[in-house]
Amino acid sequence: MKPKEQTYSKSRRLKNQMKEVLTNPYNVIVLVAVVLLTYLIVLPLVDMLSTTFHLAQRDLRAVPGGVAGEFTFYYWQRLLASDLSKNLLLLPLWNSLKIGAGVSICAITLGSVLAWLMVRSDLPFKPFFSLAVIIPYMIPSWVKSQAWLSMFKTPRVGGAPGFVASLMVSAGMPPDAIEKALSPIAYGQLAIIIVLSLHYYAYTYLLVSAALNSINSELEEMGEIQGASKSLILRKITLPLVLPAMLSAVILTFSKAIGTFGTINYLGSPVSFRTLSSELYSNNQSQNTQTAFAMAILMICIASLSVFINQKLIGSRKSYATIGGKGGRSTPIGLGGWKPIITLLLILFFIVGIIMPVIILILESCMLRDGTYALSNFTLHYWIGDPNPDIMEGLPGIFKNRDFKRALTNSLKLTFVNGVFGTIFGQMLGYICAKGRGKFHGKLVEQLVFIPYLIPSVAFGGIYLSMFSKPQVLFGVQLVPALYGTFALLTLASVVKHLPFASRAGTSNMLQISGELEEAAAIEGAGFFKRFVKIVFPLSKGGFISGFMLIFVSIMKELDLIILLMTPKTTTLPYLAFQYQNNNSPQASDCVAIVMFSIVFLVYALANIFGDADLAKSMAG
Numbered sequence: 001m002k003p004k005e006q007t008y009s010k011s012r013r014l015k016n017q018m019k020e021v022l023t024n025p026y027n028v029i030v031l032v033a034v035v036l037l038t039y040l041i042v043l044p045l046v047d048m049l050s051t052t053f054h055l056a057q058r059d060l061r062a063v064p065g066g067v068a069g070e071f072t073f074y075y076w077q078r079l080l081a082s083d084l085s086k087n088l089l090l091l092p093l094w095n096s097l098k099i100g101a102g103v104s105i106c107a108i109t110l111g112s113v114l115a116w117l118m119v120r121s122d123l124p125f126k127p128f129f130s131l132a133v134i135i136p137y138m139i140p141s142w143v144k145s146q147a148w149l150s151m152f153k154t155p156r157v158g159g160a161p162g163f164v165a166s167l168m169v170s171a172g173m174p175p176d177a178i179e180k181a182l183s184p185i186a187y188g189q190l191a192i193i194i195v196l197s198l199h200y201y202a203y204t205y206l207l208v209s210a211a212l213n214s215i216n217s218e219l220e221e222m223g224e225i226q227g228a229s230k231s232l233i234l235r236k237i238t239l240p241l242v243l244p245a246m247l248s249a250v251i252l253t254f255s256k257a258i259g260t261f262g263t264i265n266y267l268g269s270p271v272s273f274r275t276l277s278s279e280l281y282s283n284n285q286s287q288n289t290q291t292a293f294a295m296a297i298l299m300i301c302i303a304s305l306s307v308f309i310n311q312k313l314i315g316s317r318k319s320y321a322t323i324g325g326k327g328g329r330s331t332p333i334g335l336g337g338w339k340p341i342i343t344l345l346l347i348l349f350f351i352v353g354i355i356m357p358v359i360i361l362i363l364e365s366c367m368l369r370d371g372t373y374a375l376s377n378f379t380l381h382y383w384i385g386d387p388n389p390d391i392m393e394g395l396p397g398i399f400k401n402r403d404f405k406r407a408l409t410n411s412l413k414l415t416f417v418n419g420v421f422g423t424i425f426g427q428m429l430g431y432i433c434a435k436g437r438g439k440f441h442g443k444l445v446e447q448l449v450f451i452p453y454l455i456p457s458v459a460f461g462g463i464y465l466s467m468f469s470k471p472q473v474l475f476g477v478q479l480v481p482a483l484y485g486t487f488a489l490l491t492l493a494s495v496v497k498h499l500p501f502a503s504r505a506g507t508s509n510m511l512q513i514s515g516e517l518e519e520a521a522a523i524e525g526a527g528f529f530k531r532f533v534k535i536v537f538p539l540s541k542g543g544f545i546s547g548f549m550l551i552f553v554s555i556m557k558e559l560d561l562i563i564l565l566m567t568p569k570t571t572t573l574p575y576l577a578f579q580y581q582n583n584n585s586p587q588a589s590d591c592v593a594i595v596m597f598s599i600v601f602l603v604y605a606l607a608n609i610f611g612d613a614d615l616a617k618s619m620a621g
Contacts, residue, residue: 106197111204137202140557142262147357160371211245259456296459430506457560505547
């Protein structure tokens with residue numbers, strides 16, 4: 001009887017353990033999260049990889065004896081080891097790596113310096129500068145590209161002179177001299193690196209400023225007491241402490257830079273400067289889906305390698321775990337005689353990097369003929385004009401244009417719906433990651449959530465277009481209908497793609513809520529959902545607003561992700577601006593970009609004033 005009793009005891013204990021796991025609401029939430037993340041992230045990635053090994057009907061002629069759908073290495077061989085490899089892969093890859101490295105170096109340096117000045121120094125006018133430094137994050141990089149072209153484009157390549165070229169023409173410079181002087185600045189690698197650096201430095205600023213805010217200034221003060229100079233303190237104390245945040249910023253910046261498409265299209269296409277992202281888009285548009293997905297896999301591998309290197313570097317510096325909590329004291333470091341000079345340089349930087357692009361866009365939006373800066377050429381036609389067959393193919397100004405009104409409605413609906421749902425999911429995932437830190441399920445969810453960031457936005461849109469253009473069936477049951485051309489597809493792709501940021505904001509938010517509060521409520525008999533509604537959610541409202549703004553800003557300006565998913569009924573403001581620009585109506589494109597930026601800035605300002613929204617807090621953690 002003893003063996004039976006022992007067997008019964010073990011089986012009963014196992015049954016009770018399983019019952020406890022399945023009836024615990026937290027475990028159920030974790031299980032549901034893992035299943036959904038696997039379906040929405042892992043399966044599309046596997047499907048993308050699988051697609052590159054199956055022969056398409058259109059390529060049967062290229063593979064003698066081939067059968068549509070059969071396993072093949074044709075696309076990888078074509079990409080990696082064929083006569084087309086140089087132009088199809090190697091040159092675009094080299095250009096992508098140069099852009100990624102150049103932007104990372106410039107953006108990390110600029111963002112780190114600005115973060116230190118805002119957090120650690122006695123810089124004057126900090127309230128103004130702290131808002132101004134975030135504005136570039138609100139302006140899409142492709143809008144900055146429009147402003148850059150408006151300033152520097154040349155008549156021969158750009159079709160009309162930019163502001164600088166117009167001044168040169170007025171000064172009597174010959175066309176060849178203008179082209180020679182401005183073309184290297186207006187288009188290609190240098191222009192792309194500058195524009196993207198002025199956009200992506202915000203990532204570094206947000207991450208490094210959050211890290212600096214958590215460092216106890218007594219560490220630096222002790223160095224000063226010992227006679228160390230400010231530069232030595234920066235190199236030996238401050239820099240090592242914020243290095244993990246800087247390395248994380250490198251990953252964010254490098255991955256975004258090599259995967260961006262809009263800026264490459266504006267500044268690279270006129271001079272045939274191609275990167276992997278532009279080749280990926282071109283192949284997708286040409287229905288070369290397998291080749292496009294193979295390129296996307298390579299880009300994911302590059303981003304993953306950079307993450308691996310980053311983790312190794314951070315891991316080797318764990319001895320620098322000297323960052324204090326909220327009780328840490330922060331004493332500003334005096335800039336001394338450099339204060340007025342640095343303040344002036346910052347004002348000039350913000351004028352040139354933020355105010356001037358916006359002013360240029362406003363001016364160009366009011367120019368009847370592109371590139372003519374005479375007073376008689378200024379008009380409000382592109383804003384409120386009636387249809388004129390000689391202007392913009394007879395389309396009215398944007399405020400009288402049905403396409404604009406539809407795009408505005410779609411953008412507002414998309415951003416608010418995704419902001420709410422994305423923030424809710426992000427807070428839930430952040431709760432799992434925060435409570436499960438150091439545990440298997442916490443690490444698993446954290447890794448799954450990070451995957452979308454590694455996938456280029458253009459490729460991510462292509463994956464979802466391919467996956468959800470047909471009904472999703474499991475065991476003969478239709479789980480999801482065909483979503484092509486629907487608002488639901490845009491929402492799904494946008495929410496999942498921005499989960500890394502939403503989850504990071506949620507994790508940062510949840511880490512600030514002590515677990516002792518929930519434990520005390522549990523002792524008093526409060527259930528999981530009651531604890532979440534009465535304790536966790538009320539305490540996380542401020543972080544909820546910051547997370548909402550993080551997603552709102554990202555989705556409102558999104559172009560790369562949705563460019564392959566667009567239909568006339570689902571057109572958004574970024575895509576409408578993209579269409580106007582490609583149809584040689586830069587003024588109308590500028591009008592749309594100004595409206596879009598104004599909405600983002602207004603919503604963020606209101607959230608900041610009334611809701612204490614803080615993007616830096618959302619990026620921390």
